[in-house]
Amino acid sequence: MTHIRRHVPLLMRDGVRLSANVHFPDEGQGSAWPVIFATNPYSKDSWFGPRTTPHIERFTAAGYAVAVVDLRGSGGSEGDKADAFERVEAHDVYDSILAIANEEWSDGNIVAWGLSYGGITALKAGASAPAPLRAVVAIEGSTDPYEYEVARNGSVGLAMITAEWSTLMLGLLALPSDNPWLSDEELRRRIENLRPWHDAWLQHPYRDAYWQGREVDPRSITVPTLIFTGWRDTNVVGAWHDFERLNGPKRIVCGPWAHGMPEDQSEEPVDSVAMAIDWFDQHVKGLVTPLSAHPKVSAYIMGADKWRFSNAETQYTYSDESQFMLGDGTLLTPGVSETKRLEVAFDATVGTSSGFGFAAEPGNRRHDQQRSVVFTSPPVEEELDLVARPSLDLQLSAPDSDVDIVANLYDLAPDGTATFVSRAFRRLSNLPPYTGNSRVDESGTRPLHVAIDFDPVNFRLHEGHQIQLTLSAADFPERWPNVNGAGYEVLVGGETPSLLRLRSSDFSTEICDQHRLPLANLRGENSLVKEFQWLKVSQELDSSEVRIAGSRMSIGATLGDEPIQLSHFYEISAEPKEPSLTVLTTNTLVRAGVGARTRTVSASCRVTPQASSTSLSVTGPNFEDPLIHQYLLNLEDQDAQEMG
Structure with a gap:
C-alpha cells in the first residue's frame, strides 16, 4: 500500500x-x-x-x-x-x-x-x-x-446516460465528505444547490x-x-x-x-x-x-x-466501396427496378438487441427483427474487411418533421447466427449540427433524401456470410422514444434507389505479427470495493410492454477506512404505440461510516416525456436534521420547481 x-x-x-x-x-x-x-x-x-x-x-x-x-x-x-x-x-x-x-x-x-x-x-x-x-x-x-x-x-440518452449515470450521480454528489476543512455550512449549501443533471439536458x-x-x-x-x-x-x-x-x-x-x-x-x-x-x-x-x-x-x-x-492518421481510410440497393427485403447490386414504398411502422420498444449502456452488449435480436423492416444480402463470395463508417443514402417519405431513423447492421452466418456490427441514428427534427434544424417536406409530396453514417467499424465478414440491415423508428432503451410516435416510408428501387454503402480495406499489409499489446492480468483484484451488476429484459412476444430492470451495487471501504455501500436500481418501461407512457424510475442509496459518523443519502427519480421529479434525503453528523429536497420539472412548459 x-x-x-x-x-x-x-x-x-x-x-x-x-x-x-x-x-x-x-x-x-x-x-x-x-x-x-x-x-x-x-x-x-x-x-x-x-x-x-x-x-x-x-x-x-x-x-x-x-x-x-x-x-x-x-x-x-x-x-x-x-x-x-x-x-x-x-x-x-x-x-x-x-x-x-x-x-x-x-x-x-x-x-x-x-x-x-x-x-x-x-x-x-x-x-x-x-x-x-x-x-x-x-x-x-x-x-x-x-x-x-x-x-x-x-x-438525449436514456439507459446509459440517465438511468445508469445521471441518477446515480445525484446520490454520490450528495454524500457528505470526511474532509476536515470542508465546513458543515459549505456541505449544506452544496447539497441545497444540487440538481439532477438530466433535468438540464432534457431542457436543452x-x-x-x-x-x-x-x-x-x-x-x-x-x-x-x-x-x-x-x-x-x-x-x-x-x-x-x-x-x-x-x-x-x-x-x-x-x-x-x-x-x-x-x-x-x-x-x-x-x-x-x-x-x-x-x-x-x-x-x-x-x-x-x-x-x-x-x-x-x-x-x-x-x-x-x-x-x-x-500508422494511419485516421480510421476512415479505405480502398474499396461496395454499394447495395435496398429492395423488397433484399440488398442487391444497384440496378433499375420498380419503385416500392416499404412502411417502417413506429414501435417504441425496438432496440434492445443492439446493446445499451454499461450493462448489456448486443443480444437476442428476435424481438427487434419482428418490429423492423429487414433487408438481407446474398452470401458474400469472398472475405470482406469492413472499415471506416458504413452509410445509408435513404429516399424517404416522412410527413412528420419529428421522426427517428434507426438502422442496425448485422453479420448473418450460414447457421443463422447474427452478430451485431454497427448502428446509425438520425432525428429528422435535429439534424447536424444539432441546432434543431429540419429539412422535412411536411406536405409529404416529395421524397426526402437522408444520408446517415453508422458508427465506425473494423469488422471481418467471412465468405458465405450475409449482410443484414434493419430499419426502425426507435432505439429503445438507449434513447428516449420519440413522443410523436411517427413512422416513415422508405422508397426502394427506381432510378434513385436507397443505398447502403460499405467501405473495405485489405488488412494483410497492416497486420504486424511482431507487435504485441500487453494483456491484462488484473481485473479488480485488491480493490477496496467489490461490485455487482445485473440486468433483466422482459419482452414477451405476446405482450405489449417491454420492461428493463438493472442494478449496480458496491460494497467495501473508503480511503478513510470506513465501510461504504452503494446500491442503484432502475427500471425503464415502454409501450409499443404509446411513447408518451415511457417511464424511468430509479432508487439510489449510499451509506458510509459507522455509528455516529454514519452518512446516508437516499435519492429517487421518476422521469417521463412530460416531467421529471426527484426526491433527495441526506442524513449525517454534519446536520442536526435530515436535509430533504424535492424537485419537479414540467417538460411541457419548461417550469422547474423546488418543492422542499
Whole structure:
C-alpha cells in the first residue's frame, strides 16, 4: 500500500479550494516525483479512489506520484456541482496542474490520466495546455459532451446516460465528505444547490447556448496523447474524431470493448495501465520503452479476433466501396427496378438487441427483427474487411418533421447466427449540427433524401456470410422514444434507389505479427470495493410492454477506512404505440461510516416525456436534521420547481 496524503487543498483562481488525495511512491525513491493528475466527480475517497487502488499502486511503483482531485462541488472539494461538464472545469483543471507543479513533492512534470468523465477532463487538460503538462492518457473520453456523450446524434440518452449515470450521480454528489476543512455550512449549501443533471439536458435537447463552451477543440491539443476506446463503447465516434484532429504525438488503442477500463473487459482485456506508464516514461523521462516503436493505431478486428496495427492518421481510410440497393427485403447490386414504398411502422420498444449502456452488449435480436423492416444480402463470395463508417443514402417519405431513423447492421452466418456490427441514428427534427434544424417536406409530396453514417467499424465478414440491415423508428432503451410516435416510408428501387454503402480495406499489409499489446492480468483484484451488476429484459412476444430492470451495487471501504455501500436500481418501461407512457424510475442509496459518523443519502427519480421529479434525503453528523429536497420539472412548459 502506498503512502497517501489526504485532502490536500488546491487553490483555484476564484478562491475555491479543491481537495486532492496524493499517493506517493515508496519512501526512499526521492523527495519529488513526476505527478499523474486525475480529476472527476466520482469521489476520490468513497468511490473512484477505492475502485482504482490497484491501478494507482502500479503507477506509484513505477515512480510516479498520483494526485486524484475532486472536481468542485464533489467529494471533499468546495463549490457547487449542479451540472455536468461545466465551463469552469477547464479553468480548474489548468489551475490544479499549476498548483500541483508547485508542491514540494512534485518535480514539476505533470501528466493527465482518466477514465470516462476523467478521460474528458484529461483531454481538457491537454487543450488548456498548462506549461508543466507533458502527456495525456484518455480512456473512453471525448472533447464534445453534447455530440459524443449526452445527446449522441442529436438525441438525449436514456439507459446509459440517465438511468445508469445521471441518477446515480445525484446520490454520490450528495454524500457528505470526511474532509476536515470542508465546513458543515459549505456541505449544506452544496447539497441545497444540487440538481439532477438530466433535468438540464432534457431542457436543452438541441445544441444551444447552454452547451457552448463545454466542449474543447481537439486540434488545440499538442501534448502527446494516448486514447483508449472500444468498438462497443457508446462514444467510439468521439474517440476517433479526436484522434484524427490531435496535433501532437498520438496513439489510439481500440478493442472489442464496452464502456470501462480495458483491464475489466470480458474479451481481449489489455493492460492499459502498463501502456500508460510506458507512454509517460517516453514523454516525461525520455526513456526508450517496449512500446516506443509501436504504430499509431492498434485496432481490434471484430470477427477476425486479431489486432491490426498501422500508422494511419485516421480510421476512415479505405480502398474499396461496395454499394447495395435496398429492395423488397433484399440488398442487391444497384440496378433499375420498380419503385416500392416499404412502411417502417413506429414501435417504441425496438432496440434492445443492439446493446445499451454499461450493462448489456448486443443480444437476442428476435424481438427487434419482428418490429423492423429487414433487408438481407446474398452470401458474400469472398472475405470482406469492413472499415471506416458504413452509410445509408435513404429516399424517404416522412410527413412528420419529428421522426427517428434507426438502422442496425448485422453479420448473418450460414447457421443463422447474427452478430451485431454497427448502428446509425438520425432525428429528422435535429439534424447536424444539432441546432434543431429540419429539412422535412411536411406536405409529404416529395421524397426526402437522408444520408446517415453508422458508427465506425473494423469488422471481418467471412465468405458465405450475409449482410443484414434493419430499419426502425426507435432505439429503445438507449434513447428516449420519440413522443410523436411517427413512422416513415422508405422508397426502394427506381432510378434513385436507397443505398447502403460499405467501405473495405485489405488488412494483410497492416497486420504486424511482431507487435504485441500487453494483456491484462488484473481485473479488480485488491480493490477496496467489490461490485455487482445485473440486468433483466422482459419482452414477451405476446405482450405489449417491454420492461428493463438493472442494478449496480458496491460494497467495501473508503480511503478513510470506513465501510461504504452503494446500491442503484432502475427500471425503464415502454409501450409499443404509446411513447408518451415511457417511464424511468430509479432508487439510489449510499451509506458510509459507522455509528455516529454514519452518512446516508437516499435519492429517487421518476422521469417521463412530460416531467421529471426527484426526491433527495441526506442524513449525517454534519446536520442536526435530515436535509430533504424535492424537485419537479414540467417538460411541457419548461417550469422547474423546488418543492422542499
